[in-house]
Amino acid sequence: MLVTQQEKLRADVTALVDRLGPGRSSLIPILQDVKRRHHGVDSDAMQIVADLLDIHPVEVYSVATFYAFLNPAAQGEFVVRLCRTVSCELAGKDAIARQLETELGIAFGETGEDGRFTLEWANCMGMCDQGPALLVNDRVYTRVTPERVREIAAECRAAYSGHAAERKEGYLV
Amino acid sequence: MSIQTQGNTLTFASIDGDAGLKAALAMKRADIIDTVADSGMKGRGGAGFPTGMKWNFAGAEKGDKKYIICNADEGEPGTFKDRVILTEFADLVFAGMTIAGRAIGASQGIVYLRGEYTYLRSPLNAVIKKRRAAGLLGEDVCGVKGFDFDIIVALGAGAYICGEETALIESLEGFRGEPRNRPPFPVVAGYRYAPTVVNNVETLASAACIFVKGVDWFKSFGTDRSTGFKLFSISGDCAKPGVYEFPFGITVADLLKEVGGGDAKAVQIGGASGTCVPRAQFTRQMAFEDIPTGGSVVVFGPQRDMLAVAENFLEFFVDESCGQCTPCRIGNTKMLEAAEQLKEGTCSAEYVAELRELSGTMQVASKCGLGQTSSNAFMSILEHFGDEIMSRPVQAETARTPA
Numbered sequence: 001m002l003v004t005q006q007e008k009l010r011a012d013v014t015a016l017v018d019r020l021g022p023g024r025s026s027l028i029p030i031l032q033d034v035k036r037r038h039h040g041v042d043s044d045a046m047q048i049v050a051d052l053l054d055i056h057p058v059e060v061y062s063v064a065t066f067y068a069f070l071n072p073a074a075q076g077e078f079v080v081r082l083c084r085t086v087s088c089e090l091a092g093k094d095a096i097a098r099q100l101e102t103e104l105g106i107a108f109g110e111t112g113e114d115g116r117f118t119l120e121w122a123n124c125m126g127m128c129d130q131g132p133a134l135l136v137n138d139r140v141y142t143r144v145t146p147e148r149v150r151e152i153a154a155e156c157r158a159a160y161s162g163h164a165a166e167r168k169e170g171y172l173v
Numbered sequence: 174m175s176i177q178t179q180g181n182t183l184t185f186a187s188i189d190g191d192a193g194l195k196a197a198l199a200m201k202r203a204d205i206i207d208t209v210a211d212s213g214m215k216g217r218g219g220a221g222f223p224t225g226m227k228w229n230f231a232g233a234e235k236g237d238k239k240y241i242i243c244n245a246d247e248g249e250p251g252t253f254k255d256r257v258i259l260t261e262f263a264d265l266v267f268a269g270m271t272i273a274g275r276a277i278g279a280s281q282g283i284v285y286l287r288g289e290y291t292y293l294r295s296p297l298n299a300v301i302k303k304r305r306a307a308g309l310l311g312e313d314v315c316g317v318k319g320f321d322f323d324i325i326v327a328l329g330a331g332a333y334i335c336g337e338e339t340a341l342i343e344s345l346e347g348f349r350g351e352p353r354n355r356p357p358f359p360v361v362a363g364y365r366y367a368p369t370v371v372n373n374v375e376t377l378a379s380a381a382c383i384f385v386k387g388v389d390w391f392k393s394f395g396t397d398r399s400t401g402f403k404l405f406s407i408s409g410d411c412a413k414p415g416v417y418e419f420p421f422g423i424t425v426a427d428l429l430k431e432v433g434g435g436d437a438k439a440v441q442i443g444g445a446s447g448t449c450v451p452r453a454q455f456t457r458q459m460a461f462e463d464i465p466t467g468g469s470v471v472v473f474g475p476q477r478d479m480l481a482v483a484e485n486f487l488e489f490f491v492d493e494s495c496g497q498c499t500p501c502r503i504g505n506t507k508m509l510e511a512a513e514q515l516k517e518g519t520c521s522a523e524y525v526a527e528l529r530e531l532s533g534t535m536q537v538a539s540k541c542g543l544g545q546t547s548s549n550a551f552m553s554i555l556e557h558f559g560d561e562i563m564s565r566p567v568q569a570e571t572a573r574t575p576a
Contacts, residue, residue: 027347028330066349066495068331069288085250086441086471086485087408123333123489125289126253128408128471129415138291 001044017052031070040074076111078156081122081135091131099146103153178418190268193384197272205276212383212391213400218373219467230360231277234368239279242371246287248333249444251469254404255374257416263300269377274322282324288331333493337541338371351497352541395421399460407432410474426455434472441471445486446546451557479558483551484512490547501544504535518565
């Protein structure tokens with residue numbers, strides 16, 4: 001990471017610590033924010049968070065790797081999570097999975113080279129009556145059909161290609 | 174309205190939770206707890222611990238700082254009622270939390286919202302803001318001198334295990350969501366080691382209803398040992414999936430008739446950690462004394478392969494086990510391997526018998542509910558659908574390569 005980036009990150013995390021307090025309870029909200037802005041939590045970020053909360057960086061690593069949504073690996077701007085649990089399986093998630101891989105050009109667990117998309121499995125996301133369901137970042141899509149996969153990808157690409165001032169950190173809605 | 178019910182008016186929609194809050198605040202603290210205890214209400218999350226008893230334990234603890242936690246980490250596969258409650262009846266939940274706060278002497282409420290429901294955070298915060306402005310939260314709630322209570326929303330980060338109350342508390346404190354040893358129970362030493370009540374979303378909403386309509390009204394629903402009404406999350410092979418309100422004690426067959434799943438060959442009740450009930454047992458009741466449930470019902474039509482269902486559940490548990498206890502971490506992996514062997518037709522009956530023993534070990538030697546219940550579904554599927562699952566044709570080597 002560039003020194004300027006590190007300084008920016010340290011300033012961001014410092015602001016968060018000021019707002020949330022320096023206690024251990026702030027760790028997960030801070031990591032959620034870092035993950036949202038930077039799409040990953042690299043070792044520099046872990047060190048900075050550890051310094052500011054006065055805990056060992058290994059503690060930060062152990063928490064970040066425990067939670068599916070805090071995955072420290074660098075991920076795409078849009079993390080597409082398809083539900084693989086029983087009701088969505090009955091509703092035909094396999095067809096959606098194949099279409100997602102084809103449409104996005106990546107397999108499950110992978111991030112595209114352009115850094116736009118990451119494709120992942122998710123466990124039950126509470127949309128069992130409206131499956132197959134998927135999440136794109138925080139946004140939920142239900143009753144997804146293979147045809148709709150294309151629309152969803154196009155919606156993300158449009159948000160991504162917008163001017164930086166117009167899009168909100170690559171986030172839908 | 175996305176909750177359906179049998180003919181009558183939907184309970185949650187017909188009740189103003191704030192009337193319940195005002196009624197409760199006019200009572201002595203001990204009387205609030207007695208009311209909930211008298212109602213016989215058991216926790217709606219699935220474990221079925223008597224709510225009044227939980228409040229009583231926490232209320233009896235000394236300490237100036239206590240917490241009410243609303244468990245909105247609805248991760249059990251097939252469960253989505255809490256999402257609907259939080260979307261449409263958040264006021265009822267917050268009223269219930271405030272009543273619980275008054276009862277045990279807590280001043281802080283925390284909603285632990287699962288990461289998958291991040292989109293509910295702003296609407297919930299908006300409701301909280303409105304309640305603060307209306308004097309229903311904050312200092313001297315509803316004009317009751319000295320009763321301060323406020324609620325914040327904390328966000329989970331994608332871990333099923335955090336629905337377990339001590340894991341949830343660990344997560345709130347900023348640690349890995351690994352369940353704690355008990356005792357001490359959270360009612361004695363919970364969040365930040367202060368007395369803490371962790372209740373399910375629906376439990377808190379239903380508690381508010383009790384203070385509006387009274388204990389006798391509540392007990393008029395359900396059975397003697399499972400009082401009240403319950404929300405059920407229905408999904409799978411049925412004509413009308415969704416959230417339904419039924420009284421406890423409804424039989425599986427009656428429920429299926431209501432949701433259009435009459436031809437089901439089996440239903441999974443209680444999510445992945447629940448049990449699989451075959452058609453022959455559809456006369457059984459949904460109640461803590463018969464089939465205990467948090468309200469999740471997944472319907473399997475006649476064409477479904479029950480082994481694939483078992484495999485799906487086991488993949489889930491292998492993924493979601495926190496890894497702390499060996500019986501759960503290794504046990505679930507072994508169960509999944511066995512399911513794959515069964516699929517390939519290479520699993521001996523001898524090994525299946527060993528798996529039953531392993532399941533027993535997992536039940537007694539795992540620290541929390543995940544490991545204690547994760548083999549239930551597989552075992553009940555093996556028991557009821559043995560003919561369908563055992564001695565499948567051996568797969569050719571080429572066909573065996575995993576996808």
